[in-house]
Amino acid sequence: MNGYRDLRVALLGCGSVGAQVARLILEHGDELAARAGARLTLAGIAVRAIDAPRDVDLPRDLFTTDAERLVQGADIVIELMGGIEPAKSLILQALQGGADVVTANKALIAAHGPELAEAAEQVGAQLSYEAAVAAAIPILRPLRESLAGDHITRVLGIVNGSTNYILDRMDRFGDSAEDAARLASELGYLEADPTLDVEGYDAAQKATILASIAFHTEVPVDAVYREGITKITAAQIDAAKHAGYVIKLLAIAERITSADGTDGVSARVYPALIERDHPLAVVYGGKNAVFVEAEAAGELMFYGAGAGGAETASAVLGDLVSAARRHVVGGPGIPGSLHAELPILPVSEVSTAYQVMLEVRDEPGVLAGVAGILATHGVSAASVEQSVEPGATGRATLVIGTHVAREGDLAAMVEALRTSDTVVSVTSILRLEGQA
């Protein structure tokens, strides 16, 4: 294994992922050298507290609290601190010094990805962040490189393991929403602030990253339409099951055309119905999967672990070897490409089918009244099912499945139903995704 050039690797952060990255670099030195064509030397690990407990036993003299100094002179910097600062400043410092940067920091990339990519491009350095979306699953490299000659039309991602776990418990095990959330919390699946998961903020950050790469367009995280899973009820799960669907929280990036003919991008996160025989329907528990539709390639899916120290470390190491090869080969890194500059269109321009559940008066003429409201808004019904709960005197439940229509028309239709005399309440509105 002699004759390899030495590359100095600086590791920033030593949590569950960082500790595994350090372990793999130290334990697999020869193997990594053979694959990278260079010996990867762990120059140091920057942490806040040197004596904090770690998942892995690592040599004490690697640790430092001086991250800035560690970054100086590094060939490759791995940022696993999380948060915006000081991570952002350290990454900029590294890139400006010509070092390649590998990060798993989804919040940072979602908020400042284009600025960091620009800094990397200016010096010909490589910025990579495969682990920022769906942890272990290779998804960004396939989107960016394998599909580089194709046109991606839609990306549907189950990219938040904890909400998928909660919905899966409700679906397959009949848990209540509260029990499922408690179980997810006990298993450590939820973030310290669980609203990041259950309100879809985490998924929205990943939707931003996926949409930017799939469509070569800057998609700010504020432009991602977002609904979480906190209002999903056992009754909705049951109604979905009855109709042959399962409810999944999806991060969606899609090429769409607006009513006025503008070609653009939609990025959105919401719980949606998926047909039971769709490949995404069998993504159980805390797993992640990203379903990609492309003009030539057709339908692809990438499945695996969306969290975990070792799992995320695998993706970080892949980026690390790639960065090392770039140093060996020379030449600039592959720039983050935002050349398409497509407009970001609001969710009202999206076309999907809806499933709407209504509580209505159980009296003649109700169905005709509801059908009239649909027709007025240019929405056509694919199915209508009426059921009367035993003992629910004077009330019936109506489940309406619509054909595909523009979100704006559907929203107006729902508003009209809500204010109609015959409708007692609108109890559920869910979109149907994953259809051709």
Place this chain on the structure above:
Amino acid sequence: MNGYRDLRVALLGCGSVGAQVARLILEHGDELAARAGARLTLAGIAVRAIDAPRDVDLPRDLFTTDAERLVQGADIVIELMGGIEPAKSLILQALQGGADVVTANKALIAAHGPELAEAAEQVGAQLSYEAAVAAAIPILRPLRESLAGDHITRVLGIVNGSTNYILDRMDRFGDSAEDAARLASELGYLEADPTLDVEGYDAAQKATILASIAFHTEVPVDAVYREGITKITAAQIDAAKHAGYVIKLLAIAERITSADGTDGVSARVYPALIERDHPLAVVYGGKNAVFVEAEAAGELMFYGAGAGGAETASAVLGDLVSAARRHVVGGPGIPGSLHAELPILPVSEVSTAYQVMLEVRDEPGVLAGVAGILATHGVSAASVEQSVEPGATGRATLVIGTHVAREGDLAAMVEALRTSDTVVSVTSILRLEGQA
């Protein structure tokens, strides 16, 4: 789009994939230039007969019958002729001239991959063949690059769409083996010589390629153990379903340790049982999927179309853009890495569980006799189920599920059962794969 360097692309072959590749290069010129950083000019298309009918209408003056001359002066050569010669000689000529080569030729790569990779490495050119395994699915690049810092332990692939279609028809629609095969043939799913599909030769070529990349070791196609699906019966499908399994033809590449402690590689193809809730179990119809297990990343799956002109062209274009970027950036291509040089171990060293179906005499002591044979061969039973068909006087069916044991011991056990007095016949032997 000015200022881009021009790269001359030579296309060899214009069948269903080649025609789509030519169309995409011609139609998406600006887009490809933006992604590759170079303008890709289709210099010509070498074919046997210029006036043969094509799937796509292409400019007549692009066609030539002089492939050798077309290859001269090309920056990137795309080989889609298939077969060993003249494809191999033309690829060697291209590589020796410093051109990058993209091919979808699985037979050629399985037979001569290391020799071609060596030729590429000598001049620093890039040889890539993403489309050779599972067509549209990005699998080779993720294995080679995304998982470059991880240790792959096992790869289980559904890599032949036609046999998957046949088995799926038998499983989900109750077709007989003959009806399913006829349907696959009518739909054009089978190769001109269907034995390449149904006897597992095609899958074995892909197993060779997957094993070589996953384990950095040359795995000759002759070293792949191979059984096809021609002996799979409706009764086996039913028994599998009854026990909670589905039968899939799998191409398997696995790190194993032999009885004498040798670490090595197993590459094999056979129809095997998979649990119904395994992600591979829901790969329906003609789809392909590759399930990857790695030490750090855990379980991953890559799913999509395993055939088709446009689908395969998508993977070819991804390799083309990657080759173009290399020309722009400079520096040598990523060499095919066979540094591990692990021994290839025979199938007798593999450990799996077996499901064995026996026809036995319906008389006292049979179960004890069978159990004794298992024990003699060091095989422990996980389940035994006996059933008597109505009207089958004096005969019973015994389905034995074993715990994991070495293939050699299981084979010896089956042989002892076969020659036992109480066993009328061994009607099915299937391995159970995909377990932890």
